[in-house]
Amino acid sequence: MTDQNERYPGLTGWLRQRGHSDEEIDKILVHVRQYEEQIQTDSVMDSIAAGRFDIAKIIDEAVGEPGPD
DSSP: OOTHHHHOHHHHHHHHHTTOOHHHHHHHHHHHHHHHHHHHHHHHHHHHHHTOSOHHHHHHHHHHSOOOO
16 A cells, blocks of 8 residues: 555545455555646646746745755
């Protein structure tokens, strides 16, 4: 079992109830995480395109912050 199971406890329990093995659950959760990352990326890009997300502000904040020592 991986740390992904801890990230999705409800889904992990649901999959277990349906008879999936730990190995199958790990594989399923890898795909869920990939899907989640793609959805987040698509959402950010859609927000930038629609003018609801100010990427310039995020860049300025990130560049202006001191880095780790």
